Each structure stands twice: as C-alpha cells, then as structure tokens.
Amino acid sequence: MSRGISSEGFGENALKFISNACFGLFVIIVLTLTLIAVTYQPPDPWLQSSKFMSKIFTSVENATYQKDTSILVTGEDVLSISDIGSVAFADPPATITNVTVRAEDEAYLRASMGSCDSSIEAINCSDPGVMVAIKKANLATFSDINLYAYRTPVRGSANTDCDVAWRFKPKKEHSHRMYRDFRRYKLRREASCGFTVIDIGDLHSGENARPQKFRINDSVPTLDQADMSKFRNSKYLYYSRGGDYCKGMNQFQWSFLCALGEAQYLNRTFVVDLDFCLSGSNNPGHGDETGKDLRFYFDYEHLMEATSVIEQKQFLKAWQDWNKIHNHNYIPVRVVPDLKVTPMQLRSEESTVLWRTFDQPEPNNYWYRVCEGESEKVIQRPWHLLWKSKRLMDIVTTICGSLEWDFDAVHIVRGQKAQNKELWPNLDADTSPESILQKLKGKIEEGRNVYIATNEVLPGYFDKLRTSYKIHLLDDYKHLWAPGSEWYNETKALNNGHSVDFDGQMRVEVDSEMFFRGKKHIETFDEITLDCKDGVNTCK
Numbered sequence: 001m002s003r004g005i006s007s008e009g010f011g012e013n014a015l016k017f018i019s020n021a022c023f024g025l026f027v028i029i030v031l032t033l034t035l036i037a038v039t040y041q042p043p044d045p046w047l048q049s050s051k052f053m054s055k056i057f058t059s060v061e062n063a064t065y066q067k068d069t070s071i072l073v074t075g076e077d078v079l080s081i082s083d084i085g086s087v088a089f090a091d092p093p094a095t096i097t098n099v100t101v102r103a104e105d106e107a108y109l110r111a112s113m114g115s116c117d118s119s120i121e122a123i124n125c126s127d128p129g130v131m132v133a134i135k136k137a138n139l140a141t142f143s144d145i146n147l148y149a150y151r152t153p154v155r156g157s158a159n160t161d162c163d164v165a166w167r168f169k170p171k172k173e174h175s176h177r178m179y180r181d182f183r184r185y186k187l188r189r190e191a192s193c194g195f196t197v198i199d200i201g202d203l204h205s206g207e208n209a210r211p212q213k214f215r216i217n218d219s220v221p222t223l224d225q226a227d228m229s230k231f232r233n234s235k236y237l238y239y240s241r242g243g244d245y246c247k248g249m250n251q252f253q254w255s256f257l258c259a260l261g262e263a264q265y266l267n268r269t270f271v272v273d274l275d276f277c278l279s280g281s282n283n284p285g286h287g288d289e290t291g292k293d294l295r296f297y298f299d300y301e302h303l304m305e306a307t308s309v310i311e312q313k314q315f316l317k318a319w320q321d322w323n324k325i326h327n328h329n330y331i332p333v334r335v336v337p338d339l340k341v342t343p344m345q346l347r348s349e350e351s352t353v354l355w356r357t358f359d360q361p362e363p364n365n366y367w368y369r370v371c372e373g374e375s376e377k378v379i380q381r382p383w384h385l386l387w388k389s390k391r392l393m394d395i396v397t398t399i400c401g402s403l404e405w406d407f408d409a410v411h412i413v414r415g416q417k418a419q420n421k422e423l424w425p426n427l428d429a430d431t432s433p434e435s436i437l438q439k440l441k442g443k444i445e446e447g448r449n450v451y452i453a454t455n456e457v458l459p460g461y462f463d464k465l466r467t468s469y470k471i472h473l474l475d476d477y478k479h480l481w482a483p484g485s486e487w488y489n490e491t492k493a494l495n496n497g498h499s500v501d502f503d504g505q506m507r508v509e510v511d512s513e514m515f516f517r518g519k520k521h522i523e524t525f526d527e528i529t530l531d532c533k534d535g536v537n538t539c540k
Helices: 009-039 045-057 075-080 102-111 128-139 224-232 249-265 298-306 312-325 367-371 373-377 391-403 415-419 433-441 461-465 474-480 484-493 504-518
Strands: 145-149 161-170 181-188 195-200 236-239 269-272 275-278 290-293 309-310 335-336 353-356 408-412 449-454 469-472
Touching: 075 504, 102 367, 128 145, 128 161, 128 181, 128 195, 224 312, 236 249, 249 269, 249 367, 269 312, 309 312, 367 373, 391 474, 391 484, 391 504, 408 433, 408 504, 433 461, 449 504, 461 469, 474 504
Parallel strands: 236 269, 236 353, 269 309, 335 353, 408 449, 449 469
Antiparallel strands: 145 161, 161 181, 181 195, 275 290
C-alpha cells in the first residue's frame, strides 16, 4: 500500500520554505544597504558645478571639444551665472567694507555750521565736508556699485573743482577683484558751511587724483641660491605637453583645471607652461598660433597668489642646476606614463617630481583624462584659481565706466553658424538688424545703452538698432588696445619688445565680461532665434 503525503505535512514544509526564503531575502537587503552606506559619497558641489559648466559651455564629440567659442567663462564668473550649482568661495576680506556716510561725518557738518566765511569762493578740497558731500553724491549716483576706500580729495582745475580717487566693485560681481576710478567733482559752498556736489565728471576725469598705476606683477620670479636649497625639499607635479596643445580654449581650461586639481589633491607644486598655443577655432581667420603667452589671456599673478605653482622653464633650469651643483646626485623622480595610474594611487608617493607623460595617441593623451572615472569623485577642479587677464579686465572696466555701469547686454552669434543653413536654418534671418530690433523692443526699454557682444565682423551691421538704442560695440573702443595704449605697451613688454595682436580670443574675453555685467542679458538662442544652439534637433 503506497504512503500518501498528508496535507498537514505539506503545509509545514511550505511554511518552512517561505520562512527561509524571506530570511534570505532580508539578509541580502541588509548587506546591500550596508554596502551602499559604506561606499556612497554625497554629491560634491564643486564637481556638480564643474560638470554643469562642461555641459553648457562645451560638448564632447569623439573626445574632442566642439563648442560655442563666443563666450568664455572663468572662475570669477561662476557665481554671476544663474542656474550653476552652489560653489563655496571665501568671503571678501573683512577689512574691506562698503563706504557710507557715517554718523560722525554728519556730526562734523552740524558742528561746522556757521563757522565759515561763505564769501570765499575757492574750496579747500581737504575739508572733511568735501569728502562727505562727495560720498553722498556717489551713493546717490552710482547705485549699481559698492564704493570702498577713498583717497583725500585734491584741487582740480578750478577753484570749485576737487578730484578724488576711490575703489569700487559692481554689486553683481562675485569675484574679489577691486577696481579704481578717479573723478572730478564741481562743488558749491552752502550758506550753512556745508558743500553740495553740482556736477560729477566722467570716468577717470579727475586727472590730479590719478593714483600711481598698480603694476601687474605676473613676471616669473628668479630662483637664487636660497631658493635652490629649498628645491630638493619641495614636491612637484609636472605634466608633459599632451594632445590638448593647440586645442580650443574650453578644452584647455577643462584640462588645465584637472591638472591643478590633481596638484592640490597631492599637495604638490604644479609646473605651469606659459608657452601657449592659440587654436584657430578661437581666432577666426587664423590657423593655430604657437608662441603665445598664457598671461595674455589669464591672470597668472592671481594664480601664483592663490596656489603653489612654478613656471616650467624656471623649474627645468632649477632641476638641471641642482644635478650639476650636486654632482649628479639626482633628485627622486617617478615617471607616470599610464592614465590608469590614478591620483589616489599617487597620494603616498614621496618622489620630489611626479612626472606625468602623455605619449599615447589621441584621445588618450589629453590631460583631462586624468580626472575621469574614479578620479572624478575625488579631484575638484579649482575654478576659483582661473581668472581672466588683468590687462583685459582693465579694458572691461574702462568700457563699463564710460557707460556708468548702467547698460543692457545682447549676445548675437553669427559667423559660420549663420552661414550653415543645414544646422541653423533660421539664424541668419533671425539675427538680421530688423529682426533683432523687433525682438529687443519687447525686452529692453527704448533709449537704453545696449552693449552687443558678437562675432559679426561687418562694419555698420547693427546701425539700424541705433534708431531706438544707444548701441555700443567692442570696436568702438579700439583706442584701448591701439599702439600707445596701456594694454599695448604692457603686452609688448611681456612679449620681449614685440607688439601683440588683439586677437579673437581676447575679443571674446572682453565681450564675455561685458555681457555678464549688463543689467539685462539677451541671448541669441531661445530669445532671438528658435534654432538650437548646437544645430538642428539638439534643443533640450
């Protein structure tokens, strides 16, 4: 007789099976959650904003950057651009405060009332009341800038004129740059013994108060014997020239900041090559140009102050001299030829020189590849280290000052994109003067100062807009880089006595800064044309 399986036994077995399965699933879930908790790293705001910038201002195609070259964003612009994630910059120095009219200034005026001879026409510019009147006038007139330290007013060209120099910064600007102005003020003495400013001169009109020009100190310091003794005890990160050389400016930034980020992560001095190649893509009408100087485009003085760097020629000479002086007692060097060696693996390396070589074929010889993969989680690109050249920023300041920092800005992209009807079928027509004028009428009040940042080269192209607006273009200010100008003389001295062309990349940098400083910003794509920025069917 066969033995049957009772329903009771079957139920017990089924219950045990389900219990074991549930317990096993529970263990798997616990282990998974534990693993996630151990390995998870919260998003780094530096990395997030850097990734965002790379998506907006560059696009990668076959590992080579193809991008809009008409705007250049550097570290000092990051916080000026909306939509970019939080980036932690240091607060401005506590010793620099916005100047206001203090209570003690007002008390001085009240105490001095009736104690002067109002019949005297000539004004004593050093009288504290003059400074109070000038501060009040500036606060009322320049609402878009923060005013900082004043110098004592001095006599102008007439008995009622006083010239004074002061420092300022636009309220919208988040970098630590400070600017200087010196103006002529015409004042009237009141019967109460106070003073009233009746006229303020234009930018840099107060010639008698012109401060001695602050010399840009971006020269390469020489190493003396005392410095040589420190050379052996320092640690350096040296990148050989890779495939990034002569690539576009956006790719250079992305790679250069990767290298600086690795140097900071490893706590090493980075070796900077000032010999720069300007890509033809950043200078329309020209091919790639070697022999440029990095200091033409970026603020090397700020870089030297903000982090540990050494110029490449100086570094190589010091290295060679050390070996000669010390009888070929070579300093320790580790050559890193493989991108697979990550910064994390080099963290404990004790060699004086870490030398990354980039001898592989493209794209495996790009500097920015060092920061890809797992390295991306730990290397923070230090955007705050890379500022535009002070010499170019002086041009920006002068143009903004001539407009009293009160203007709107329009960015018009034309050039090759307007000629390519397959990718941008409407751009040419949409950026015609007539079309632009119609678009602006609903966005910018008639009669306003409007600065147009553009790659359009045809003279007079935007003249029709002058019927409704006060139009300003970069070429209206050619005297600021013409022979004999401060920019011309300083770059010539930097270039061993040879004059420097004001090239397409320099134009882009000035145009970019002018665009960022406008009260209103009108972009070509989305606001002037419905064509996609990167061509047909690429709109997001």
